[in-house]
Amino acid sequence: MDFLDVILVLDSTVRLSIPLILAALAGLFSERSGVFDIGLEGKMLAGAFAAGAVGAVTASAWLGLGAAILASIALALVHGFASITQRGNQIVSGVAINFLAAGLTAFLGFAWFHRGGQTPQLPASGRFQGLVLPGAETVRDVPILGPIYSELISEHNLIVYLGFLAVPLTWWIVYRTRFGLRLRAVGENPAAVDTAGISVTWLRYQAVVICGLLCGVAGAYLSIAQSAGFVRDMTAGKGFIALAALIFAKWRPWPVLGACLLFGLLDAIAIRLQGVALPGIGEVPVQFMQALPYVLTVVLLAGFIGKAIPPRAGGVPYVKER
Amino acid sequence: MQGEDLKGEHTEAADRPPAIDLTGIDKSFGAVHANRAIDLRVAKGTIHGIVGENGAGKSTLMSILYGYYQADSGEIRVDGRVVDIQSPDDAIAAGIGMVFQHFMLVEPFTVLENVMLGVEGGMRLAQGAAQARRELQRLERDYALEVDPDAVVGDLPVGLQQRVEILKALYRGAETLILDEPTGVLTPAEADHLFRILRQLRDQGKTVILITHKLREIMAVTDTVSVMRRGEMTATVKTAGTSPEQLAELMVGRRVLLRLDKAPARTGDPMLELNGVSLTDERGVTMLDDVSFTLQAGEIVGIAGVAGNGQSELLEVISGIRRASAGTMRIDGRPVDILHSADAARQRRIRLAHVPEDRHRMGLVTAFEANENTILGYHDDPAFANGLLLDRAGIRGHAVERMEQYDVRPPDSRLKTENFSGGNQQKIVLAREMERAPKVLLVGQPTRGVDIGAIEFIHRQLIAMRDAGAAILVVSVELDEIRSLSDRILVMCDGRIIGERGPEASEQELGLLMTGIAE
Numbered sequence: 126m127d128f129l130d131v132i133l134v135l136d137s138t139v140r141l142s143i144p145l146i147l148a149a150l151a152g153l154f155s156e157r158s159g160v161f162d163i164g165l166e167g168k169m170l171a172g173a174f175a176a177g178a179v180g181a182v183t184a185s186a187w188l189g190l191g192a193a194i195l196a197s198i199a200l201a202l203v204h205g206f207a208s209i210t211q212r213g214n215q216i217v218s219g220v221a222i223n224f225l226a227a228g229l230t231a232f233l234g235f236a237w238f239h240r241g242g243q244t245p246q247l248p249a250s251g252r253f254q255g256l257v258l259p260g261a262e263t264v265r266d267v268p269i270l271g272p273i274y275s276e277l278i279s280e281h282n283l284i285v286y287l288g289f290l291a292v293p294l295t296w297w298i299v300y301r302t303r304f305g306l307r308l309r310a311v312g313e314n315p316a317a318v319d320t321a322g323i324s325v326t327w328l329r330y331q332a333v334v335i336c337g338l339l340c341g342v343a344g345a346y347l348s349i350a351q352s353a354g355f356v357r358d359m360t361a362g363k364g365f366i367a368l369a370a371l372i373f374a375k376w377r378p379w380p381v382l383g384a385c386l387l388f389g390l391l392d393a394i395a396i397r398l399q400g401v402a403l404p405g406i407g408e409v410p411v412q413f414m415q416a417l418p419y420v421l422t423v424v425l426l427a428g429f430i431g432k433a434i435p436p437r438a439g440g441v442p443y444v445k446e447r
Numbered sequence: 448m449q450g451e452d453l454k455g456e457h458t459e460a461a462d463r464p465p466a467i468d469l470t471g472i473d474k475s476f477g478a479v480h481a482n483r484a485i486d487l488r489v490a491k492g493t494i495h496g497i498v499g500e501n502g503a504g505k506s507t508l509m510s511i512l513y514g515y516y517q518a519d520s521g522e523i524r525v526d527g528r529v530v531d532i533q534s535p536d537d538a539i540a541a542g543i544g545m546v547f548q549h550f551m552l553v554e555p556f557t558v559l560e561n562v563m564l565g566v567e568g569g570m571r572l573a574q575g576a577a578q579a580r581r582e583l584q585r586l587e588r589d590y591a592l593e594v595d596p597d598a599v600v601g602d603l604p605v606g607l608q609q610r611v612e613i614l615k616a617l618y619r620g621a622e623t624l625i626l627d628e629p630t631g632v633l634t635p636a637e638a639d640h641l642f643r644i645l646r647q648l649r650d651q652g653k654t655v656i657l658i659t660h661k662l663r664e665i666m667a668v669t670d671t672v673s674v675m676r677r678g679e680m681t682a683t684v685k686t687a688g689t690s691p692e693q694l695a696e697l698m699v700g701r702r703v704l705l706r707l708d709k710a711p712a713r714t715g716d717p718m719l720e721l722n723g724v725s726l727t728d729e730r731g732v733t734m735l736d737d738v739s740f741t742l743q744a745g746e747i748v749g750i751a752g753v754a755g756n757g758q759s760e761l762l763e764v765i766s767g768i769r770r771a772s773a774g775t776m777r778i779d780g781r782p783v784d785i786l787h788s789a790d791a792a793r794q795r796r797i798r799l800a801h802v803p804e805d806r807h808r809m810g811l812v813t814a815f816e817a818n819e820n821t822i823l824g825y826h827d828d829p830a831f832a833n834g835l836l837l838d839r840a841g842i843r844g845h846a847v848e849r850m851e852q853y854d855v856r857p858p859d860s861r862l863k864t865e866n867f868s869g870g871n872q873q874k875i876v877l878a879r880e881m882e883r884a885p886k887v888l889l890v891g892q893p894t895r896g897v898d899i900g901a902i903e904f905i906h907r908q909l910i911a912m913r914d915a916g917a918a919i920l921v922v923s924v925e926l927d928e929i930r931s932l933s934d935r936i937l938v939m940c941d942g943r944i945i946g947e948r949g950p951e952a953s954e955q956e957l958g959l960l961m962t963g964i965a966e
Contacts (some may be wrong), residue, residue, distance in 0.1 A: 321565030322536030
């Protein structure tokens with residue numbers, strides 16, 4: 126593996142990490158407010174489908190992104206209504222949303238486009254194209270730094286850059302603003318927030334809507350930025366990996382970035398090693414390599430991160446005593 | 448309120464409008480009528496006590512004043528002006544602050560963050576933080592309520608956490624401060640300190656409303672006291688003109704014996720012997736440190752201590768819920784292995800009974816019917832079985848007998864346990880654990896959350912057990928209870944038994960021992 130290979134694996138790490146980062150940050154907002162969200166997967170999938178469908182019909186990436194956000198927020202509001210207003214079980218609601226999204230996207234895909242659940246191939250204007258950063262072409266031949274800048278940093282689509290920007294922004298919101306203080310408080314002790322004269326319900330709805338927004342962007346990335354159309358079940362468990370990364374990161378924004386990059390790296394290596402004969406082992410079956418990130422997730426979560434203490438009021442609907 | 452603007456220095460207190468004036472407050476929770484047409488006037492610049500048994504409606508009334516609940520009907524006036532309090536926000540705006548029984552603090556936050564929550568002073572935290580810090584430090588100075596603004600609240604002892612709650616209310620500009628059962632979590636010394644703070648607040652013109660069921664506190668600190676019973680306000684009297692006996696009678700509606708009469712203990716053989724028992728938990732923290740004592744038949748030994756000093760762990764080790772790390776134990780002269788196995792069923796077979804400290808977590812399955820709870824842990828008893836099946840009719844019959852004997856109200860064995868009051872739930876646990884005439888009886892917090900009438904009953908039952916020859920170990924955070932029940936008192940601090948005293952030991956003496964100051 127030479128230097129360029131390393132750059133290419135890292136480049137692919139960046140691409141693979143983005144949906145994880147966006148979804149994990151989405152989960153961070155929701156879970157910090159005390160609403161557990163196992164439905165990140167479903168919301169992403171709905172967002173991916175909405176983006177693919179609207180992008181195909183209107184040939185506009187921006188309308189596709191808007192549709193993804195709306196679809197995802199709609200599902201987020203369903204989750205909010207079930208778990209905040211109706212005080213239902215948040216896990217059950219999240220699972221239901223995952224099933225709903227999986228079934229509905231496939232069904233609507235069949236009904237609207239007659240392509241076995243896929244949306245039509247998007248035209249160039251329906252996708253977010255890679256952006257060539259200024260100077261990328263000029264420095265391409267500079268050793269070491271050239272490829273790093275032009276391959277690794279440049280030529281990603283807008284959502285990639287937004288995804289990385291979302292991390293410091295989330296950190297700033299959560300730790301430096303009034304909203305963030307209240308968000309963290311309501312996830313730990315909603316009664317303290319209530320008696321301080323702040324509406325627990327409104328605060329949690331805000332968090333859930335932000336979660337929907339970010340999941341929608343993550344979904345749009347999958348169907349209209351990374352690929353050129355929606356494919357059935359294209360989230361393929363990314364919502365759950367994002368959830369694992371969130372726990373791994375103990376619900377903090379910067380570690381979320383680290384965890385998502387790690388999972389993205391594992392995924393990138395798995396792809397890179399497909400069909401490659403390893404010294405002493407020989408060719409490793411594709412399925413084994415594909416399973417690797419998940420196996421490592423289990424191992425990491427089981428033993429290597431110490432105790433991950435969730436927000437104390439997480440998963441518990443807020444009811445005044447009595 | 449034009450008259451108020453004149454601010455006559457020598458206006459008689461009676462002429463000023465009361466700080467708080469409630470009229471006709473009514474509130475129901477489903478079928479429970481918690482407050483019935485309550486009238487209450489609280490004069491400005493006084494400490495006003497509200498006493499009543501658990502469930503009398505004190506906390507509900509004050510939660511209505513603070514906007515946490517909304518009254519079904521009635522009117523609230525603050526400083527003579529009618530206010531509409533729909534939420535805590537409205538109450539704070541009207542100058543009312545409340546310190547709840549269970550603190551409303553965010554434990555991972557610092558003191559400053561807790562104080563700022565809800566009144567941050569800007570979209571960005573940095574905008575208000577410096578100002579908030581200055582204001583907090585001014586309040587700390589003015590009211591002698593020192594606490595480090597940057598300390599994490601979860602790391603502070605409860606006494607200081609309570610101080611943070613008071614500071615929170617003052618920071619929001621509270622003129623009237625409501626405290627709901629503030630001393631339940633405090634040592635006697637901390638409680639005395641709190642009372643000094645309250646007096647000082649009063650002397651600086653604040654109005655304090657103190658909710659409690661402890662008559663001693665009412666007598667010690669209040670100027671006026673109102674008594675509630677079953678959702679009604681039964682009397683308001685000057686504290687100086689009343690007595691604990693009179694208040695108790697007003698609370699319960701009948702005469703109550705506050706003092707427990709009992710004959711001296713006639714002790715017999717050692718029933719429970721602990722030698723060098725230690726416990727280190729999974730985090731490596733020493734919870735019990737070389738605990739040794741002997742409990743004899745026919746005596747009650749009380750364990751006094753501030754909550755969290757190893758009392759709970761001691762009960763868990765003796766009752767077989769948890770393994771010890773070192774030490775030996777004998778019950779009725781026979782050794783019991785406490786190092787290699789924790790087996791509560793074995794302890795029960797050798798007639799050690801346990802009334803756990805927390806009846807909801809350990810003593811009862813509250814979603815079960817009362818009759819099912821009366822056999823919990825004894826369900827293998829052939830008396831309750833029909834071959835493989837439970838003998839439901841037999842269990843119910845047995846439960847009805849027990850419930851009558853222990854005066855459980857209502858005596859309905861099919862009622863879900865969660866629908867009984869705290870005192871009656873406790874009686875169900877006691878009935879189950881006491882009926883098999885145990886040799887050793889462990890009782891954790893015998894009367895926590897139990898009202899005065901039931902306390903009297905439970906104490907009498909324990910004395911009767913003792914006189915029948917049982918060896919009884921009582922753990923309680925209520926010093927009054929420890930002193931009136933026990934024949935001997937062991938004081939625990941930091942997992943060790945640091946002293947033994949007789950029941951005549953004064954509260955001050957025990958209080959000092961509990962904090963580990965005196966030896």
